[in-house]
Amino acid sequence: MNRRKRVRRVAADAAGPRKADTMPDAKKALILFSPSGKRGRFPVGTPVLAAARELGVDIDSICGGRARCGRCQVEPLEGTFAREGMVSSPAHLGELTEVEQQCVRSGQLMAGNRLSCQARLLGDVRIDVPPGSQLHRQVVRKEYEVHPVELDPVIRLYFTQVAEPDLQFPDGDLQRLLQALERDWGLTGLELGLGVLKSLQAALRQGNWQVTVAVRDERRIVAIWPGFEDHVYGAAVDVGSTTIAVHLCDLSSGEVLASAGAMNPQIRYGEDLMSRVSYAMLNREGAGQMTSAVRSAINDLLVSVIAQAGIDSGHVLELTLVGNPVMHHLLLGLDPAPLGSAPFALATDQALEIGAVELGMQLAAGARAYILPCIAGHVGADTAAVMLAEKPWELDEISLIIDVGTNAEIVLGNRQRLLAASSPTGPAFEGAQISAGQRAAPGAIERVRIDPQTLEPRFRLVGGSCWSDEPGFAEEMQGQTVTGICGSGIIEAIASMYLAGIVRADGVIDGALAQRNPRITATGRTFSYLLHDGEPAVRITQTDIRAIQLAKAALYAGAQLLMERLGVDKVDRIRLAGAFGSRIDVRYAMVLGLIPDCDLAKVSSANNAAGTGARIALLNRASRKEIEQRVLEVEKVETAAEKKFQDYFVAAMGIPHASHAFPRLSEIMPLPDSPADGSSKGHKRR
């Protein structure tokens, strides 16, 4: 006998649709679902879940109508609905079944609600499907709300009852499982790896032939557990050159259960990307060392979030990972050397889906990893993730999205057209190559104001709330000393020096002011400004200002190049992504000429958009196809190959540079919390 024909139908009574066409309407009852508005007439006795499936109403279920998962609970409404011509009553669903009474007692079922797999239609009824019972519900993103995400993870759980082995029909355990999944859930063509297959025999026998199966993309079995299970998790991993962040999510709710971050241990092989690439080129095992280091750090973070959330690591079945091209290559064990010089060839620019074990992740055998696509040699999967978080293609307004790191990745465009480029800003914005520069960490100056009268500064540290001239400052320090100045601090310091007249439009420190305030001192032929006298002293030197001028000119020139390509001379909105983008005060950025002209109210932080994008890819499978397609379509502009970039770059060196942005300075001044309020206008007029 051909066993493929022996697929029997059970549980059809509970979950399967009944044909509604063969009965007179008199023996049928009307059911109306909200919020979908879907409705239909079904034979008396039809389970609510069966009616919902027939009508295509989105109701969740893991157990397939076996009253195990409680996911399918609905609220029957009481009342006369004139427009729909119906009198609805919860009584039209009959008494609570025994199973439902147990669920009410155990708190699994809310009083007044019914399990739609248990309740049967006896008369007309209007049913509300609460968000928690919808399979594809929207996940509200608490922070920095831009786009709600529809929860539709790549993994779904299916509970099923597998036929016991039979001497007469020697179908394997796997074949009987596949038959059950087809019978109960209509799943066909499923595949699985050897690692998952190995867990099948024990799961079936421990679960007494009942198992819960995790299926990825309706195509691949990624876990098999004995009995009923209703939780599956995933983690979004943002591999930055400086820090790595991991967010553990419940794939059934979309909720972030735990987050953890750590320094990228590759830092010991090189602070910035190019030094890591050169370490890989100069040391035979260099790339391998960095690959092991980053994988081990991610593993540690996974252990940490799993422990924080108190979940079973065997239920973490999906990872999404993002990173710039060098991080991407080192994570995957690909050679980063070609990324170190023109033409900056990526090994691959496509999204990858691989076993998590291939990345050295100590997760369940079936766990998979999805790595977002890279865009170009300097524009990585992190930028793809930023794009996915920001979705500039959904707007008519032209968005300029800037992710500032070692390079600045720039995305420009709208519904019609999108461009992307990377500008070689160097790491100055991250505090590197700055005399007293450092990463944004406790002890780093991140806010600076300078009194234009006295030329005296005040500042605030990372994580602090008091200014240095306020009484609470020393107390807040608690023994912490000032250790340096971070990227956003440098921006504000130079902008404030400019607003106070200490720095001229060409970026030169005005040595004549040394007479007015001893903070301005000569160092060789140039001058510097002493921001903080301590151990170490924090000075803003002429070299620092030059480094920032180069960086901001590169950023501005990149944006200008894309704008010219797109044929616009202004943008409608600017989004600043990344750590620097979230700390920077956009008014100062505009004073310095980092970003092009834009309504200040339309300039905002996109915060950790790369991490958000990774999370979206984790929770919504369609978003993966979407970003893969957008990455193909986005026009890649290579600044190094564009002559105009050099012209724009040179033109953008001044502070503030000679552009249409300059006249608007009057609007953004006075700076409300700055002592420079009155004088800035005077400065402008000068």
Place this chain on the structure above:
Amino acid sequence: MNRRKRVRRVAADAAGPRKADTMPDAKKALILFSPSGKRGRFPVGTPVLAAARELGVDIDSICGGRARCGRCQVEPLEGTFAREGMVSSPAHLGELTEVEQQCVRSGQLMAGNRLSCQARLLGDVRIDVPPGSQLHRQVVRKEYEVHPVELDPVIRLYFTQVAEPDLQFPDGDLQRLLQALERDWGLTGLELGLGVLKSLQAALRQGNWQVTVAVRDERRIVAIWPGFEDHVYGAAVDVGSTTIAVHLCDLSSGEVLASAGAMNPQIRYGEDLMSRVSYAMLNREGAGQMTSAVRSAINDLLVSVIAQAGIDSGHVLELTLVGNPVMHHLLLGLDPAPLGSAPFALATDQALEIGAVELGMQLAAGARAYILPCIAGHVGADTAAVMLAEKPWELDEISLIIDVGTNAEIVLGNRQRLLAASSPTGPAFEGAQISAGQRAAPGAIERVRIDPQTLEPRFRLVGGSCWSDEPGFAEEMQGQTVTGICGSGIIEAIASMYLAGIVRADGVIDGALAQRNPRITATGRTFSYLLHDGEPAVRITQTDIRAIQLAKAALYAGAQLLMERLGVDKVDRIRLAGAFGSRIDVRYAMVLGLIPDCDLAKVSSANNAAGTGARIALLNRASRKEIEQRVLEVEKVETAAEKKFQDYFVAAMGIPHASHAFPRLSEIMPLPDSPADGSSKGHKRR
């Protein structure tokens, strides 16, 4: 720019077809290919390879018309072909090109032949495609020829030139490779694993952007090598409970380059299958130990055949593996315990395709393993391989195929219908549970004759050519002592004892004969026959005879059960597979009643059919689909669940049993090389 549109066509001139429809026939030339008989008119100047592709003529090529591989050589014929209305001349292909002249000098191109990628049509020509230039050529199986195998391995090689990276178009290395493979070879939708991706960057750069790619099933890239490569290998692995055999094949020629065999190291955990299953059940790490042991033994054998053949292990990209269900499960790391008792549930009965690395094989990252499907809990992938080697479904004759091991797997049927079962013979046929039994190894008695007059025996040892009563015997022994008796020796010993009248039809040794020959002695209440007096002595005891009676009755009953199911009372041919099947003298098997009635000329050894089946699956990809389908269709009969099996079993205990086979004894006697010739008839009449 959407890079997916930038697939450029190069090399089209050499290899691509030219449209033949736009020119008057006058400017076209006729080309006729043999042996296919395909013909067509093509514009003057068309390369022969392009014409062949257009016509669907099977000509091999790895380099895609770049005159690198020499695979496409053809022979232009001279002469007038009246029936085809053409005068063919090699001159109609013009002079040898410079590249071809080089190939002739290097011996790569036979004098008179042409490279079809280089030669162009100038006039009418008839072209012979020699077998060596055909992609799908038949592999002649030297030994035990039954079915020729069409060479169509799952892996093919493609040489290609990849575009260099370009600053303006940031396509990744992989994307440019995929573009080249689509452009040159029409391959689309290819995928690859991370391990192979890791080799891409170096291969492209070392090969100066020329690479050879191994593609599996036109779907998956499994290797990328710099420059031009034209060899790819695979190995067929037969995992027996006693021995493991590995055959290394050249996938481009089908040739077996090297073979190696070794004892299955699992023997240290249990001699037979059931003792290994019980070891796995009684020891927590037992199954894991046996999995490691067998994988390590296969690895060692692979190292050995690779060294023998002197090839690069990185070019071994495909394995096929067969084994009985317990071997299958232990190899894969699945729990064999459920196979130890009814209902003998397999974890899976489908064929598996997995990374060779998942089986712990130390091969190239992209190497894959194909494990043939199991049929039932006692009928494994080895039987599937036997079926594939024998193809009983291609015959109208009814075949009975028996693979004797610990159990006897039996396949019965023809074109219309196929049945399979396993009979619980126990390991007696392998020499186990026999007082002086041993595996077939040097020192084991494998042939026995007994003089019916004197009752004196003579025997021959495994590997020997002299009988024990011949003068050369002692010399041949060279210090080797007689160590025991193997399965085929036992069969002949008992059959000879029966023919000499020492054993009665009920299997009892006739104690009265002790008076005629002192070799017959009493042991307690029963008697035994001393075959060899030495250290150790080799006796055939009453218990030994009972064990063989049980085993042969089980085998016969299994065959009878299947015959009854199929509705036949005789079979047209019998094939005996496996080591026992290849050593056994079928006449003695028939005397004992091991096998049902059949024309003796139609009883033959299928030798190592399981290994042959594994090799077929290695060399011909369609054979995999075929055996997967046949395994689904074959009717599985579980002897343990059939009441009739018990009846047949009891009825088959006698020697020779009371069946229609018995009358034919007169035909198979006299045994030509037996001194019992004359007497056997007497015995029969008795």
